[in-house]
Amino acid sequence: MAKVLPLTGGPALADAATTFLNRRDLDADTLRSYRQTLTCLRTELGDGALLTDLTAEQTTAVFTAAWGNAAARTWNRHRSALRSFTTWATARWSMTDLTALVERRRENSDGTKVIDRHLIEALWQRRDLPLRDKTLFRLLYESAARSVEVLGLDVGDLLLEAKRGRVRRKGGTTDWILWQSGTARLLPRLLAGRTRGPVFLTDRRPGPARTPAGADLCPVTGRARLSYERAEYLFKQATKTIDPTGAGYTLHQLRHSRLTHLGEDGWSSSTLMTLSGHRNLRTLGIYVQSSAEAVAAALAEHDPGRRRH
Template sequence: MPVVAFPGTPGPAGERADRRASVAGAVEAFLDSLGAATTRIGYARTLARLTATAGPHHPVAGLDCDHYAAVMAAWDSAAPATWNRHLSALISFTTWAQRQDLVATNPARRLLRRKATHRGDRAIPAARLEKLFTDDRHPLRERLLWRLLYETAARADEILSLNVEDLDPEFRRARVRSKGGALDYVHWATATARLLPRLLNGRTAGPVFLADRRAPASGPRAPAAADICPTTGRGRLSYPRAEYLFKSASAELDPHRQGWTLHQLRHSALTHLAAAGRTAPELQAKSRHQHLSSLGRYVRLGEETSARITAEHDPAARRLLR
């Protein structure tokens, strides 16, 4: 028998509509609609700023260009790729809201994507990476994360989203959710296999990489239950914190003293494999790109190859060998 709500008493559909009428409610509903955890985590950072800028109880129908401009102002001085990534989150949210008849206009219409500039070779020399990975001044958590990102050539958000249950130590692999929501495996080598048990220390569930402090149990900063370790009560290590720690630690080895990004570990791994003679299909299997054409910016042979070729064909070096 169908259940009919009394007049003035909202049913489930009415409750959902009321909840989505506010910015906070619409953002929550949009994030819940995303199937890929990595996409959800990435978009959540941008939309949290939208919620804070407009106010959680602001009507989502009242969002305008000024709200979106204020959100994007936080990344005015950021790299074009960073700007475009945050703008994509706003555009995706807006498209979803329009399909749900929550907004009538497009508040992102005045914002334009920025053209990415060519950055040259972004691969980190292997010798400097090895020095960073083996430096005992850095905590075990960081050294394992950096090593794992390099050996798997995975995206940083994929590795930071790992739970202990996703690991398969026997076959040195982990199950990750790639772009688009597909389930894939990434594989690591001996160095990671030796460090991983030390980090887990007997833990059998929860996030692999944990924050330094216990997660708050309530309030606006309380994480989802899936992002809390059942043994220690600590939350999942966030991308911004992991990025900050890597840039700070690598600044000493970076000739420009700016530090490197986590994404450069993936870029470096693929570039080094290409320099070692791996074929394009092999690189595609490692990187899990859908199309071979996407590998171009990652596997462009750069500084190390140039230095090796120069040294091998140095006339002075050839004279010394005689």
């Protein structure tokens, strides 16, 4: 797509985007999502494009090229980011609604996204998974924590003997996540004596043009904190062979599956809320419905025609 040249007055897109992203009211997860959207706009429309000269036709063209074939949820996430940016910008400058032609897409609910227990167990038994990946996946499952919370862990946040770590929950609340012996056996091997820096690191050191913030850089290895996007990709690749669709599972499905499995095992809602960091029973409810496999097993157990020994 050709770069758009600035025409008349108003702030440059790059300057406006930078100011928008530097606000203190954005949590890490939201900031990462917004940055992805705005980086794409800046790449396609040009950093020097004047914000007040941009049109809804231009942003629609960018969306179609970048995310036209993406899942509805991905499209809507980027649309939401652009709406937030536009709302913020129009309160300061006279400009067009850049989302006017970017229509929200219908998201179909997926009732099959719980990963079977035996598939989870098979994942833990794989010897070809790198130690970092296996530790991350197991910690995410056992703790039922959000991916951004686990990826944000620093070594100093861990209490290894107590099997817990300090995280910042959604909304900014400081809390503990808990894990079990599977994760407890892996973490010391992963850290290899490190006492500082992020827990989960990239495979290589970042290049000069991509040096992260100091808090996201390990002072021992020089490697950076593992990003959500990379972790999501690694999990999808690791689970392609066990996913019936062949597309691989998402990190969020580990959290969903863990809460569903524990709910099937009889855990109370209050205990699940403490584990997962939920603050509302209504939002927890979608995670703790019994899976199709559990219902099938219960039906088989109580089937009048079942042969009993």
